Amino acid sequence: MKKSVFLGALTFAGLAAGAAAAGTLEDVQARGKLNCGVTTGLVGFAAPDANGEWNGFDVAVCRAVAAAVLGDPTAVEFIPTTGKTRFTALASGEIDMLARNTTWTFSRDVDLKFDFVGVNYYDGQGFMVPKALGVSSAKDLDGATVCIQTGTTTELNLADFFRANNINYEPVPIETNAEAQQQYLAGACDVYTTDASGLAATRATFENPDEHTLLPEIVSKEPLGPLVRHGDNEWGDVVRWTLNALITAEELGVTSANVGDMASNTTNPEVARLLGTEGNLGEMMGLEADWAKKAIMSEGNYGEIFAKNIGEETPIGLARGLNAQWTDGGLLYSPPFR
Amino acid sequence: MTSLTDPQRGSFRLSSLLNDTRYRSMTLQVIAAVVLALTLGYLYSNLMANLQEQGLDISFDFLYSPAGYDINQTLIDYNSQSTNLRAAVVGVLNTLLVAFLACVTATVFGVIAGVLRLSKNWLVRKLMAFYVEIFRNIPVLIWIIIIFTIMTAVMPAPSAFRGDTPSSSMLFDLFAFTNRGVYVPGPYFTRGFGGEDGSWINWLLVIGVLVASLFATRAVSARANDKQAKTGVRPKTFWLNLAIWFVPVIVLLFALGLQWDIPELRGFNFGGGIKIGGPLIALWFALSIYTGAFIAENVRAGIQAVSRGQTEAASALGLRPRRVMNLVVLPQALRVIIPPLISQYLNITKNSSLAIAVGYADITATLGGITLNQTGRAIECVLLLMLFYLVISLCISAVMNVYNNAMKLKER
Amino acid sequence: MSDTHAESVAFVRETALPPVPPPVAERGIYKWGRENLFATPLNALLTVAAIYVIYLVLAGTLPWILGGVWTTSSLAECREVLDGRSAACFSVLTDRWNQLLFGFKYPPELYWRPLLAFVLMFLAAAPVLFFDLPRKLLFFTGIYPFLAYWLIWGGTIWTPIVALLGFVVGYFVYEKLVHRSFATGFFGGVIAALAVWYVGGLAIPDLARITSGLRLEAVPSRDLGGFMLNMMLGVTCVSLSLPIGIALALGRQSSMPLIKWICVIFIEFIRGVPLITLLFVANVMLAYFFPPGSGVDLFLRVVIMITMFSSAYIAEVIRGGLAALPKGQYEAADSLGLDYPQAMRLIILPQALKISIPGIVNIAVGLFKDTTLVSIISMFDLVGMIRGPILASTDWNGVYWELLGFAALLFFIVCYGISQYSQWLERRLATDHR
DSSP: OHHHHHHHHHHOOOOOOOOOOOOHHHHHHHHTSEEEEEESOBTTTBEEOTTSOEESHHHHHHHHHHHHHHSOTTOEEEEEEOTTTHHHHHHTTSOSEEOSSOBOOHHHHHTTTEEEOOOSEEEOEEEEEEGGGOOOSGGGOTTEEEEEEOSSTHHHHHHHHHHHTTOOEEEEEESSHHHHHHHHHTTSOSEEEEEHHHHHHHHHTSSOGGGEEEOSOOOSOEEEOOEEETTOHHHHHHHHHHHHHHHHHHHHTOOTTTHHHHHHHOOOHHHHHHHTSSSOHHHHHTSOTTHHHHHHHHHOOHHHHHHHHTSTTSSSOOOOGGGSBGGGTSSBOOOOOO | OOOOOOOOOSOOOTTHHHHOHHHHHHHHHHHHHHHHHHHHHHHHHHHHHHHHHTTOOOOOGGGGSBOOOOOSOOSSOOOTTSBHHHHHHHHHHHHHHHHHHHHHHHHHHHHHHHHHTTOSOHHHHHHHHHHHHHHHTSOHHHHHHHHHHHHHHHSOOGGGGOSSSOSOOOBTTTBEEETTEEEEOEEEESSOTTTTTTHHHHHHHHHHHHHHHHHHHHHHHHHHHHHHHHHSOOOOOHHHHHHHHHHHHHHHHHHHTEEEEOOEEETTEEESSEEEEHHHHHHHHHHHHHHHHHHHHHHHHHHHHSOHHHHHHHHHTTOOHHHIIIIIIHHHHHHHHHHHHHHHHHHHHHHGGGGGGTTOOOHHHIIIIIIHHHHOOHHHHHHHHHHHHHHHHHHHHHHHHHHHHHHSOOOO | OHHHHHHHOSOOOOSOOOOOOOOGGGSHHHHHHHHHTSSSHHHHHHHHHHHHHHHHHHHHHHHHHHTOBOSOSSHHHHHHHHTTOOOOBTHHHHHTHHHHHHOSSSOGGGTHHHHHHHHHHHHHHHHHHOTTSOGGGHHHHHHHHHHHHHHHHOEETHHHHHHHHHHHHHHHHHHHHTTTOHHHHHHHHHHHHHHHHHHHHHHHHHHHHHTTTSEEOOOOGGGOOHHHHHHHHHHHHHHHHHHHHHHHHHHHHOSOHHHHHHHHHHHHHHHHSOHHHHHHIIIIIGGGGSOTTOOOOHHHHHHHHHHHHHHHHHHHHHHHHHHHSOHHHHHHHHHTTOOHHHIIIIIIHHHHHHHHHHHHHHHHHHHHHHGGGGGGGTOOBHHHHIIIIIHHSSTTTTOOHHHHHHHHHHHHHHHHHHHHHHHHHHHHHOOOOO
């Protein structure tokens, strides 16, 4: 790669034709690194810290996949993508998977030829307003100016919601969260709308978070999840079941702390199958037997990842809500490991 | 490049394809054509292979499906159920609008700064040099972001106008300056033709009257010139011209029942009047003040290019300073100023694509932004986008060529 | 005569009066002020207005700048220190200094490498920019790109060496063959260089294994960022686009219609579209034009597009230089019996390029400023760092002026410096005696 980059730049002679694309799983294993597309920066979900280390909820999924496939949660190359570039980056093979709060929609799945492997966060589009405005429902927003962070389905949901309720509004589309937030705080818009999780994350960084409130309406369903290219089902299975392993681990009480312990002396057959001490689930996927164990050890199970990055103890302070296990009244429901 | 080597007669050998001037250019062109065809074919086959691998196709059908999003500033009717094509047209018009406005104000800024840079006043001269340097040496993207941020932070929010003791108030109760935009009174006709929807007929009438006034004043001037040539005395035309300009149009506006729709605070925002959106103002101002610095340099160079002897000769002929400027200096300076000025206009149009940084709905933000994001049709959108800018540039270049040919020094 | 005169007049001064200083109003600061600031009432008004403007600007910014806080680690802390005072939180600059300059991914322990490359750049550029320096230094200029590549990206030293070797071998073959004809020499050189690269490319992995000591830690190009990325894009693209620009300019003047039209269409197409659309092409389209699975990285794609962009503009500048040469130069070259390549190399281009240098420098400044546009396609250059990771972080969410002002200052220093050089050069090269 390095050689071809250099010679290509110097000679414009074009690049030696690459070998015909093998399966993504083999590519990743041969490369020794997972290329994972993330957002350019949304606190809690994916953002580089002061040392340039990526952290967050989506990032943890990437690390778990890397741990499952390569045995090393740090063998990930995080590639920041914008709303505009993410699909091209995935389609052109620049990234192996996209874990960038991307909504699972029909047209993305069918028309753009991607496979959503699951849902790691059930979100919905919400509204944030200053308390001083005295608005208690989104239906009171007739004539308001609304700041939108572009690049997701946000614009479309907003247009649908206001049209359905026959309300006028003025959209102000803004590229980055930081700029949208500045507009909102300066009063250039009355309302800021994006995914409810993003609103909570943004509000957490305000000087006076208490002066702002989230309206009760959630105007859309936003199942956010990792996605891969259409047609490479082996790779899709790896990402799908890594995500399921994290969810199942929480359900079965396997945590990053006790996973080693559980692997050696569990009596629960499903835990044993999950952690590879029984059966050959890993082999079926072309991975090591302890793939799920490594994935869980990297950042913990789903609950741990949630609590560490966006949970109520963090500045973002999101409640589990829909994202609780089905046993606790949420929507997380992993198919069984057998 | 002409070569004076005599062509050798007779024998043709393979090497003469390269060495014989009769064949060489043909050989080279054939090689170039083959290389070009191979390169294009290679790129095309790669494109097709990539698309096929991903099961995608090239199709412009998405242009006719509903766009699904709203746009805050539209010059034509548009709602979220309009097609993507219409959204693109809205973007095109918005691009042209901001480009036109910025061209006008950039010229004004540029001419003022360029002339002041040659002022006798030391302080003013230095201040203008500072303006030119600071704007020419910092990227326009940074300027756009800075000016947008300044506007948002410094101008009051509409909520500042609310309450019993508002911290801001409207200028003359007519204009409202907020960080969402400037609201100015909007004219409408109470006795116009065609009711609500036919207001464009009324505006056409007004424009027609103004054009007629223009021709009338030119006729008056021509008559005055004639008379001056015959008798040596120029009749006073000032008041007559003034009357021709203003009386008919005022009468017409009165007949149509012109009223002003004054903006006022309604709900969250100002309502009524005409709104000039904040993003538009920020982009407009940033582009004008940035390009103004470049135009100032062109203007300065143009004026300095007219040699002092010309001014002195004109003075020696007894022309007064204003006439020296109008008849001698300006015509010669304009020859130097206008070509770079037109390419600055071209730059403004191209730089207006940075609207994407402030959320102004130009063609890059609609077709190349939200439509691209939502449909995922990257290749089609980017191709259309480039096509649009190319057409605009070619039009501006054509104007420039016409001008250059007309103004070319007629040399023997 | 003088005697009679002496008798008829009572007193004759025999020495000249010592010169009296001019009246107060006609000298020193008074005179200067009257002529330059208060010559006419209008002028005086302008002066007062200008002073007022300067006062307003300074009064608005100076206290804010001078009262700035430099040592806190987050905005909240800074606001606490300021205690309601309105002043700058420059501590974002100290806190994120390395990120602003190098991006957030470049390994901190390797910062010396780009820094060294940056310093060496001056040494490499000096003989090009200042004609008085010894020509021998150009040797280093030739090596510099390969050295800089190695320093910044790291990896084995053999990659740049093989690349350099290809050029050297190509040049020698060209020298050997050029006396037969330019075309033979040129194509021979190209083929020789390609052969060396091909063979060298095969040998690099083995060579790298044998000499593992000559290896710098490799840094992938997506880890580049900050102001370094702007500098690299600017320098790389301008230097790559110079030869292409010359070729395009010559092609546009060519008498061969096909070549002429290829060049015209290319130049007009590139000049007709905004850079941002070309960057979109690099970002979302170009990947489709490479062979499936080749995975050309974003940096290279952006370099390709910006190089195309600037070469079209440079071609136009050089075309202006070519057109400015008197026709006699072309005719003189012909009459000496030089063929086209010789005439171009020996007579036309040296003069045309000299005339074009100020124009090329202007293009370079413009291009350098335009490298900020890559922030729109999710590359973290200086502006991208500010709009992205820094403003999005919990610590520094809401610091705008300090960061934008810093970016503006950095660009101003570089661009103003280059444009001053360009003006100096223009004076230096002014050969007409007007």
